[in-house]
Amino acid sequence: MNTNIFLKSFIIQISKFVIVGGLGALINVSILFILTDIFNVFYLISEIIAFIISASQNYVLNKIWTFKEKLKNSVIKKYFKYLLISMISLLFNISVLYMLVEFFGFWYIYAEIVAIIFSSLINFLGNKIWTFKINNYGLVNENIEFHTGSTL
Numbered sequence: 001m002n003t004n005i006f007l008k009s010f011i012i013q014i015s016k017f018v019i020v021g022g023l024g025a026l027i028n029v030s031i032l033f034i035l036t037d038i039f040n041v042f043y044l045i046s047e048i049i050a051f052i053i054s055a056s057q058n059y060v061l062n063k064i065w066t067f068k069e070k071l072k073n074s075v076i077k078k079y080f081k082y083l084l085i086s087m088i089s090l091l092f093n094i095s096v097l098y099m100l101v102e103f104f105g106f107w108y109i110y111a112e113i114v115a116i117i118f119s120s121l122i123n124f125l126g127n128k129i130w131t132f133k134i135n136n137y138g139l140v141n142e143n144i145e146f147h148t149g150s151t152l
Helices: 003-038 043-066 075-102 108-131
Strands: none
Touching: 003 043, 003 108, 043 075, 043 108, 075 108
16 A cells, blocks of 8 residues: 555544544533533533533544545444443543642643543544444545556
């Protein structure tokens, strides 16, 4: 396999994942803030609710845009795989959030941003390797055509 195609495909895919994740992070932090500051819900409970909502939105966008799967393909099965990876990421996220707030005195919103950055790596790798693996062998989009000549 051509290393340039592999690298280009990986960069495109991770860029899309970051964009989707950025939107999810915005949704997550917004819901976290609204539930905690406006409705006085404990910040860790707010985070669980915010995470589930943003993870669901991220699933749909990652499935159809980042990993190029049709929405009708194994939606329920893959959603549960995605949620399992997300729950692992959530446990890590909540641990980082709790430590930064309770032990280091961070404001919960700043702590959440740091936690999201670190937990995103778990999310990407877990979903790349397990949830969406069928369309992602070699990190190359299945729509790229391979030619035997010198150009691609």
